[in-house]
Amino acid sequence: MADKIRWGILGCGSIAAKFADALKCVDEAELAAVGSRTDENANAFGDAWHVPRRYGSYQKLADDKELDIIYIATPHHLHAENTILCLNAGKGVLCEKPLAVNARQGREMIDCARAKKRFLMEAMWTRFLPLMDKVRELLADNAIGEVRMLAADFGFRCSDRAEEKQRLIDPYLAGGALLDVGVYPLALSSMVFGKPLGIHSAGSFGRTGIDEQNAMILTFDQGRLAVMYSALQTETTQEAAIMGTEGMIRLHRGWWRGNKLTLVRPGKSEQLIELPSHDNGFVYEIKAACRDLREGRGENALMPLDESLAIVQTMDAIRKQWGFKYPFESDVENVKN
Ligand SMILES: NC(=O)c1ccc[n+]([C@@H]2O[C@H](COP(=O)([O-])OP(=O)(O)OC[C@H]3O[C@@H](n4cnc5c(N)ncnc54)[C@H](OP(=O)(O)O)[C@@H]3O)[C@@H](O)[C@H]2O)c1
Known part of the structure; x- marks a missing residue:
């Protein structure tokens, strides 16, 4: 393996640009190549981020022998296909959230990574923020007693940009609030409580047929509960709270990218805790993936593949x-149009 971990980016859209910025801030990483559906887009992106190698085809990017890992930054419906392409070409993969549209796809991706002995991780970047390190530390220290409930939401109004950001509302690209932003509260609940025993939910659907907003209650053993919602047409509180028998951890507005929490405990003054935060929060997941690759691991201990799959199964x-199923899903059991 070269001195630096050599990254490729597949799909040159908006989040790819933010990821390219983040790569420039990580000493142990370099952005060596990009792949797009078109030469034009690959070259424009390559010029903007000074990327040495540009390909107007995802296959050509995957076949680049001088790459260690490829970041998949395409719409949800392509995550499985693009990931498997790269794994089969011998590359590690960091795939944008959600890992897959459905569990069948997720299992295929994970089976492929394990069969090829290649690294695979869902890019659930929130999990790697110093804020979440602190949450895990407080929970391990029993700071709020026995954890009983969790509440979290992620919603915003995208209608002004909906034409420009077609993937958010296009059912053919597996758009919708659940897969796009609902996955963040679900991942938080998974980190705190693990896999749910029961699921109760409701969704409201927009003109293109995708879920515009949804509400979810997950149940766990010993009566523990997680209450969550997500939305693409509604501004929500964008807050989270983890509640226990002896207090509560409040994650402030914008918690999935945040750096502040308040520890609330009866009889004690509230404690505001501010954590370090890089301007580009992707640097933490990039460093984690680089470390895993350097040390020869096939997956990440903080965001393991079985957990990403369990989150997709919950969805x-x-x-x-x-x-509700997507138009390209003919084989999802018990799902009707
Ligand atoms: N981690 C985060 O904070 C975060 C934030 C936003 C989005 N995301 C995730 O990142 C992924 C991409 O989102 P984005 O907002 O960057 O999307 P985007 O701006 O639409 O870019 C997606 C890129 O995928 C490629 N693509 C391939 N087939 C496509 C198709 N049929 N329609 C549209 N684009 C297609 C295009 O690149 P080429 O033309 O160059 O091939 C396009 O530029 C999604 O999985 C999303 O959930 C993550």
């Missing part, structure tokens, strides 16, 4: 309750 179960 499948939620969509089943709504009777």
Whole structure:
């Protein structure tokens, strides 16, 4: 392996640009190549970020022998196909959230990574922020007693940009609030409570047929509960709270990219805790993936593949309750149009 971990980016859209910025801030990483559906886009992106190698085809990017890992930055419906392309070409993969549209796809991706002995991780960058390190530390120290409930939401109004940001509302690209932003509260709940025993949910649908907003209650053993919602047409509080028998951890507005929490405990003054935060929060997941590759691991201990799959399974179960499937899903059991 070269001195620096050599990254490629597949799909040159808006989040790819933010990721390219982040790579420039990580000493142990270099952005060596980009791949796009067109030469024009690959070259424009390559010029903007001074990327040495540009390809007007995802296959050509995957076949680049001088790459260690490829970041998948395409719409949800392509995550599985693009990831498997890169794994089969011998590359590690960091795939944008959600790992997959459904559990069938997720399992294929994970099976492929394990069979090829290549690194794979869902780019759930929130999990790697110093804020989440602190949350895990407080929970491990029993700072709020026995954890009983969690509340979290992520919603914003995208209608002004909907034409420009078609992937958010296009069912053919697996758009919708659940997969796009609902996955963040679900991942938080998964980090705190693990896999749910029961799921209760409701969704509201927009003119293109995708879920515009949704509400979810997950149940866990010993009566523990997580209450969450997500939205693409509604401004929500964008807050989270982890609540226990002896207090509460409040994550402030914008918690999935945040650096502040308040520890609230009866009889004690509230404690505002501010954590370090890089301007570009992707640097933490990049450093984690570089470390895993350097040390020869096939997956990341903080965001393991079985957990990413369990989150996708929860989203499948939620969509089943709504009777909602994407147009390209013919084989999702018990799901009707
Ligand atoms: N981590 C985060 O904070 C965060 C934030 C936003 C989005 N995301 C995730 O990042 C991924 C991409 O989102 P984005 O906002 O960057 O999307 P975007 O701006 O639309 O870019 C997606 C790129 O994918 C490629 N692509 C391939 N087939 C496509 C198709 N049929 N339609 C549209 N684009 C296609 C295009 O690149 P080429 O033309 O160059 O091939 C396009 O520029 C999604 O999985 C999303 O959930 C993550």
